[in-house]
Amino acid sequence: MPQLKLMRVEDAVKRYIHTRTSFSSSGFPLCRKPQIFWREILRQHINDRMDLQVISPGMGDETNGYLVAAGLVESCVTVFISQERPGTNPSLRRSIEHGIPRRVRIEDYSNLSMNTGLLAAGLNVPFMPCLSGRWGDFRKPGFGRRFNEDGTIPVHHYHKDIVMKDPFGSEVDVALIQGIFPDVSVLMAQAADPYGNTIVVGQLAYDQWTPFAARKHIIVVADHIADTEACKHFPNLTLVPGYAVSAVIPWYGGSWPCNCVGDYAEDIEHMNETLKRSKTQEGAEQCIRDYCLSYKNHDEYMDMIGKDKMKALEATPTRRLLDPMRQWFLDDAEVEKLTKQAEAERAKAEAASEAK
């Protein structure tokens, strides 16, 4: 039997997120982001410095802003600190412009060059050529990369992209984009089976390759746990195969207020409200208390969103993307049973490993 991968969000954060962990995020500013995972990091480490590195094309979303406002982030690799129409995240601006509560270091890319850097990491090569990055200030010194296990973050004082002429003689100049290697990659998905086979529908943005850039672990947050038959009927929609996944966290609504197409739309009203409240440090801290620290379990989390609000978000025309799969989604009781079974199997395996 393949290994059961189900894990509770609190256990996954304890297990995989430590001081100086570098982690990447799936999705785009409005789309399919594992917000519940970032909320859990805040719940466990609200008073810790952590020095995390966040690798995310869109750093402007609600919980990335909270991580920065709480002082948990040392640096971020990104292309965009806005949540598009709702606006630039004030917590990011406050940190970058005024050092409140601390100055986050930023390594800026464009979308294609950052995706190319993650592709390089996914293919386990140190760099990848690209037509983007040959001109402009992206070539300012970057962070350098953490190849050492001690977790230090060296600052390399050379241009982070090097331009070279095609050595095969075409005369085309290319930028060499350094691989971007997170320790952990966290992927928000519509569904996964209990063994980690992960189904994603809708826009993929960076996610064809970002999960595979992780040097250590791929973590999946799934709105639904599905029978493996769902993957077998639509195998091309299985973005990540089970063997590659370290943990599957079942959490419906885990992307809120971002969308998870097929399930719910983006909650623009909430984004506008929290961005407005985050204009002051005190406001951002109150938002953290209200939206990260206030719930005790999934039921209370759904109450926090509001039943009527969730119903409205679920009336999305994108539901048809996921409809053919719903017949294989497991109910809460079955998921809980499998999660307990996974916990027991893990405990047994770890005990055996320690005994050795």
Place this chain on the structure above:
Amino acid sequence: MAKIGGKKELLEKFTQQEMMCCACSRYIPNDAIMDIGVGLGLVAANLAKEVYAPDAVFMYESGSVDATVVGDRLPEGIDDSVIQADTPCITDLLHVLGWATMSGRSSHTLLGFAQVDKYGNLNTTCMGNYYDPDIRFPGSGGAHDLGTGAVHPILLGPQSRRTLVDKLDYKTTLGYGEDGHFRERMWYPGKGPMVIVTNLGEYEPDPITHEFILTGVMAYSTVEECVETCGWDLKVSPDVKEVAPPTEAETKALREKLDREGRNTGWTKLANK
């Protein structure tokens, strides 16, 4: 030169943002394959699709290709669910920005800016020192890639001496480079920006130097106003024309379909609409 522009009374009937959207939309042909970004450019692209270019194919860099917007509002971003419910192809960013754009298949794009210089280079990253900025803007997103690869970028943004500048605080996206000739030294799929549209005028590159010169004045603006609010020593084309105000079809599409509440163009605040 015949007097052009100066019809300030027009601003009682439409907003400068509406005028920018209309001016941009007129540059988009029916066979365009377009990379769509966010902001006012998204409104302008959709206006083109309504009025001038119904067959244009829209690509959103996060993956939706040839999407039809579902529902009664424009997307809040390029990854909004309203452009993922009715689309024949959803793929990833490496397809849209890597394959389609870098192979020159993307014919047009619309790029906003915080600063632009006389060679059409853009800053959307910061004002002041990058490492200790006075103001931090959103960043590149896909703008750098679209400026590199899209064949005919259209640039749009508000005009002042702080936005049309002699020197950028941060070089985010290539126009024609610092001396106007960078694209000639390094192979690029894109030809460089075709026009800058501001709330006051239109600027097109000189075919030899690639320095942007004033070629159009919004009907309510004047040549003098464009020159005074430009941060570089602006040259004026001898053929400078007046940019016509919004047509009935453009106004109808904007106000009755694309921006009913005026959130993007502010038209609902006009006293005499």
